[in-house]
Amino acid sequence: MRALALTAITALGAPLPVLAQSSPLPEVLTGHGGPIKSITLADDGRRALTASFDYSLILWDLSAQPARILHRLLGHDGAVNDVAFLPPPGGAVSVGDDGQVILWDLEKGSPKTVIPGAPVKMLDIAISPDGRWAASSAWDNSARLYDLQNLAEIARLPHRAPVNAVAFSADGARLFTAAGNGEITEWDRASAQQIRPLYRHGWGINSIALIAPDRLAFGGLDGSFGILSLASNQVTQLAKSERPIQSVKTSPDGALMGYGDGAGQVAVFASGSGVLLERGTVTYGPVWDFAFLPNSPYIYHVGLDDFAALWRISPRDFGPIEAELPRRFQIRDSEDPGELEFLRKCSICHTLTPDDGNRAGPTLYDLFGRRAGSLPGYPYSPALAALDVTWNAASLSQLFDDGPDIMVPGTKMPIQRLKQVDRRDDLIRFLETATAPVD
Numbered sequence: 001m002r003a004l005a006l007t008a009i010t011a012l013g014a015p016l017p018v019l020a021q022s023s024p025l026p027e028v029l030t031g032h033g034g035p036i037k038s039i040t041l042a043d044d045g046r047r048a049l050t051a052s053f054d055y056s057l058i059l060w061d062l063s064a065q066p067a068r069i070l071h072r073l074l075g076h077d078g079a080v081n082d083v084a085f086l087p088p089p090g091g092a093v094s095v096g097d098d099g100q101v102i103l104w105d106l107e108k109g110s111p112k113t114v115i116p117g118a119p120v121k122m123l124d125i126a127i128s129p130d131g132r133w134a135a136s137s138a139w140d141n142s143a144r145l146y147d148l149q150n151l152a153e154i155a156r157l158p159h160r161a162p163v164n165a166v167a168f169s170a171d172g173a174r175l176f177t178a179a180g181n182g183e184i185t186e187w188d189r190a191s192a193q194q195i196r197p198l199y200r201h202g203w204g205i206n207s208i209a210l211i212a213p214d215r216l217a218f219g220g221l222d223g224s225f226g227i228l229s230l231a232s233n234q235v236t237q238l239a240k241s242e243r244p245i246q247s248v249k250t251s252p253d254g255a256l257m258g259y260g261d262g263a264g265q266v267a268v269f270a271s272g273s274g275v276l277l278e279r280g281t282v283t284y285g286p287v288w289d290f291a292f293l294p295n296s297p298y299i300y301h302v303g304l305d306d307f308a309a310l311w312r313i314s315p316r317d318f319g320p321i322e323a324e325l326p327r328r329f330q331i332r333d334s335e336d337p338g339e340l341e342f343l344r345k346c347s348i349c350h351t352l353t354p355d356d357g358n359r360a361g362p363t364l365y366d367l368f369g370r371r372a373g374s375l376p377g378y379p380y381s382p383a384l385a386a387l388d389v390t391w392n393a394a395s396l397s398q399l400f401d402d403g404p405d406i407m408v409p410g411t412k413m414p415i416q417r418l419k420q421v422d423r424r425d426d427l428i429r430f431l432e433t434a435t436a437p438v439d
């Protein structure tokens with residue numbers, strides 16, 4: 001790829017300030033077995049971390065072509081929603097639907113510490129600039145503070161609605177939180193006390209990012225993308241998307257900021273002036289997250305696909321969006337009501353082939369007659385591994401009549417029940433043939 005001139009004129013006529021990219025970047029990061037919730041890049045732009053619905057994270061080497069998987073990080077018992085790199089000496093911290101906060105040793109590719117928590121959805125994790133403190137946003141109407149040196153939760157900050165996003169101030173002394181009722185609040189990190197409410201948006205706030213020491217960007221459920229001045233509490237609305245804003249980000253040098261929305265659009269602005277530099281549809285479906293490459297006119301974006309994809313901000317990619325539709329996760333039609341049940345309720349986490357395809361659950365290939373929790377190589381929960389049951393029509397029926405949480409307390413399979421007897425029977429009949437080994 002040729003190096004780009006220092007400024008390029010974007011489609012909207014405004015100059016994009018930072019542009020230099022020497023080595024080609026991988027177009028896609030392929031390896032997850034489910035949709036990807038979050039992507040983050042190391043400061044040097046050479047490694048990325050992705051967090052997936054498939055309960056795992058992947059550490060990528062972006063200097064290889066195609067991107068190389070350095071480690072697959074296993075430890076969460078639910079979808080992983082966010083991850084952040086730690087400053088030197090390094091590592092990463094992640095959160096997900098299981099309420100655990102996991103500190104990763106990225107050299108070994110294994111958990112260094114797990115700060116346990118009751119199962120509660122946590123969507124966002126923030127790290128103080130010095131790497132000493134972390135904060136998470138939780139759907140039990142709290143934000144939580146962690147001491148990463150003593151590896152413990154130290155405070156819970158009460159809110160009036162589920163908390164969607166957290167961000168530290170530039171000096172790490174304060175924390176900003178954004179909630180589903182539209183409130184943005186400022187907290188003192190040391191005392192864990194509220195300093196002041198900053199702003200109340202009419203709709204829930206999904207994402208925030210500090211774009212300068214005195215300015216916070218936010219994205220709302222109503223499609224608002226705005227800037228909140230921390231000095232004056234004034235809000236400037238920069239754009240209004242037709243779909244919810246999913247993710248708000250800044251570039252590593254702070255020069256660019258932008259959002260990804262629920263309809264596949266990414267918009268990039270100059271952080272200083274607020275001028276819109278570029279806007280484009282990068283995918284079908286939501287942009288759950290994206291990340292700017294340092295000193296380079298590219299982003300990686302993630303969403304319903306099981307891969308992350310590269311998009312050139314400027315000169316903008318006008319080519320057709322490449323996607324195989326329907327996606328693996330989209331429901332195709334089937335004549336067979338049992339197959340339809342499987343496609344709707346199981347296929348996002350289970351394959352029917354000998355390989356589990358890195359999905360959250362073990363493959364159901366050759367399921368009938370399998371002792372529960374016995375597939376070699378799959379990281380079962382202790383609860384399922386200890387279950388004294390052989391899978392057959394009766395035990396599977398019980399699993400989804402009672403629900404996995406009742407039949408196997410402590411399992412990491414999410415709570416789901418199939419109460420309609422005929423549907424359940426259809427599904428089990430389908431599974432019996434579809435999982436039968438082919439020889």
Ligand code: HEC
Binds near residue numbers: 370374384411
């Ligand atoms: C969101 C992900 C997810 C969905 C959806 C899901 N499962 Fe699972 N399933 C899992 C996980 C994770 C495990 C392993 C649980 C453990 O180790 O505790 C599992 C385990 C199982 C097992 C036990 C397998 C064994 O080797 O013992 C069966 C059977 C099963 N699932 C069937 C189903 C069926 C049928 C559906 C659809 C109705 C379904 N699952 C939907 C994640 C999922």
